[in-house]
Amino acid sequence: MGPRRPNKPRRLQPVLPRERLRSEPSPGGSDYCTFGEPTLRQQGQVFSACGNAGTRGDLEGQALALRIAADWAPHDSEASSGLLLAAGNAFYESGDKARAIEVWQRIISEPHRTSEWPKAMYNLGLGEQKRGNFRQAMKYFDLLLESHPNDKEPGQNIMEVYRNYSHRSALQLSLCYEKIGDLNNALRYARLAKTSYPYHSWCGTCIYLDTREVDKRIAYLLARQHPLTFALVVALCLQTLLP
Structure with a gap:
């Protein structure tokens, strides 16, 4: 047998899923597509990206990461509402009041009233x-x-x-x-x-x-x-x- 060929290096996946716009918003009001249940590694990547964005002062990037994390959290939960509130606040501080209002509206539109x-x-x-x-x-x-x-x-x-x-x-x-x-x-x-x-x-x-x-x-x-x-x-x- 000849020598084994080295395995090809795997391509690293992007930290955040690529944003794709829909012609109509999803019921949750988010313009992100649903990617199914995230793995623990994916969740860690999102939170890492959020922290890195915050460190760099990239408020819009931080808001986007928080919004994705909220989409992955259990629907209509305290965790989801907390992440959405933080995302809206980050959008607001970045100067994007329209997106901040859109995110905050998701919290008050939920049938279960959370502490947020x-x-x-x-x-x-x-x-x-x-x-x-x-x-x-x-x-x-x-x-x-x-x-x-x-x-x-x-x-x-x-x-x-x-x-x-x-x-x-x-x-x-x-x-x-x-x-x-x-x-x-x-x-x-x-x-x-x-x-x-x-x-x-x-x-x-x-x-x-x-x-x-x-x-x-x-x-x-x-x-x-x-x-x-x-x-x-x-x-x-x-x-x-x-x-």
Whole structure:
């Protein structure tokens, strides 16, 4: 027998599956084709690619890797929602608000409401607000308020003790109403942010600072709503000051 011929080196597979667009989106809203159950090695490659993209500052690459990982995670699960939320956040930070909104919408469209649902709903409101779609943003913030979220859900870091979904949503609604010229409702939601949806924290200084900011907003909206009355009050106050 002659000498054995060396085996041909195997071609390395790409870390991420090649993206292929469909004429119609899949039911999950993703434009990736389904590749079946991933192996542990494939899952590791995706997470490695995600980490590498994050290290390089490639937010779009990180978002794409996270979205693929979410497609591979069990459908309608906490794992899938967490990955989708992170993907949407990465798209948003990369400047691609349209794709961020598309990904966050997948979370709120699932029949089972996961723990990421209120975060996705709030992010959708912010995303539409940044795009100038104030009425659509208001719908998301309203839905979040109506859902009675857990405002004392632990925050992300020591500077954010609780999530305060309701308080933040009320303030964002106030801003949106102001943008569309409805000062009555802008003032109404600013007051609700102080009374019905107060800021929660164990930090007394944090509560004081937030209350002061809300009071300043209420005063600002009153001044816009009744400019002449506000000017007279200011003039009266100035006259009573000691020389």
